[in-house]
């Protein structure tokens with residue numbers, strides 16, 4: 240838990256007084272403690288997190304919490320930062336890797352860009368943003384934007400994020416060739432042949448996450464491309480903790496925010 244400090248005398252013992260304020264037992268100074276670097280009470284943070292987890296709409300959060308739009312935006316920025324680091328550093332065991340392309344979801348897509356789309360290596364438009372994902376069957380998913388979906392982009396991430404000796408399931412995309420020489424047990428599945436489930440060799444878990452991600456981005460009515468990494472962390476977190484009751488999600492995020 241976070242530890243508040245008196246602004247005047249740096250005392251650490253307080254009486255709780257009205258509206259989330261604290262009164263210093265040493266110098267009697269009364270103040271709203273800073274949580275997550277902001278003058279929001281625990282109660283305000285919890286309300287903000289609850290509405291954010293429920294609906295994601297800025298207007299609704301501002302209206303329901305009675306916190307200024309400026310503060311809500313600043314707070315949500317921090318929430319997404321803590322969400323981004325609330326994942327395991329390293330994945331192991333039975334792991335899936337896959338890439339997907341986002342693009343239909345962009346807001347403010349320039350017409351010239353739309354027209355100049357040329358088929359790229361995997362037959363997709365040049366404005367499509369490749370996203371690479373890792374999923375541990377017994378645990379969590381993680382995804383990041385990548386400049387391209389070639390071996391030079393993906394292999395270093397795999398080596399950093401997946402423990403050697405893990406069983407890595409992928410499709411037959413050329414970027415994954417050679418994973419076995421890097422110390423992984425590599426299993427492939429051929430998309431085109433519709434043999435998605437070949438015993439344990441499949442990437443259904445990640446495909447489930449990518450489907451969820453695309454639906455969520457589409458339901459926002461599109462996002463700006465440069466904001467993608469920001470939202471990606473949010474949806475990875477939401478997906479990883481989708482089974483958790485909302486009070487526990489609020490508690491988890493509050494503790495992360497309070498400890499930043």
Ligand SMILES: [Zn+2]
Nearest residue numbers: 245248263266
């Ligand atoms: Zn004091």
